[in-house]
Amino acid sequence: MNKELKNKFVKELQSNQGIIHKICRAYTKGDAQHKDLFQEISIQLFNAYPKFRGDAKFSTWMYRVAINTAISLYRKSKRQVQTSELFDNLKELEFKDYDDTKDRQVAMLYQAINKLNDIEKALVLMYLDDKPYVEISDVLGISEVNARVKMSRAKTKLRNILNP
Numbered sequence: 001m002n003k004e005l006k007n008k009f010v011k012e013l014q015s016n017q018g019i020i021h022k023i024c025r026a027y028t029k030g031d032a033q034h035k036d037l038f039q040e041i042s043i044q045l046f047n048a049y050p051k052f053r054g055d056a057k058f059s060t061w062m063y064r065v066a067i068n069t070a071i072s073l074y075r076k077s078k079r080q081v082q083t084s085e086l087f088d089n090l091k092e093l094e095f096k097d098y099d100d101t102k103d104r105q106v107a108m109l110y111q112a113i114n115k116l117n118d119i120e121k122a123l124v125l126m127y128l129d130d131k132p133y134v135e136i137s138d139v140l141g142i143s144e145v146n147a148r149v150k151m152s153r154a155k156t157k158l159r160n161i162l163n164p
Helices: 003-027 031-051 058-077 104-113 118-128 133-140 144-162
Strands: none
Touching: 003 031, 003 058, 003 104, 003 118, 031 058, 058 118, 058 133, 104 118, 104 144, 118 133, 118 144, 133 144
């Protein structure tokens, strides 16, 4: 990857890293696993970036890669995330701490989200980011109608988890 492309990637990743933090928070327990998954997703994004055609927004593409990486690692290691060393080319990426103590309601919501299946987690995370259903369906590879139905069911599950 040439230097200009690397710089563009780092800039995009820096400005959109909140997406990765949300996914890490939903698929891990604890700061160490969060940081490991963040690193692994960053590596996967870096490796795939030269093939990014720009057909979709960077954030949409990032969601797809991040969710697939998280689900793949979750299934392979049963929450024991194994990571690789972060490439030297990403040294300039500054890891920002993600403060999960700011709001107890958010923490409770994420605990509830953790009880959902993989597809429901991805749906809810993108829904909370105000992603349109057409984008959600594109990332998950399902129809827009199916995304709406699954989201409705996920909301019901969350209500039942949060208000037993």
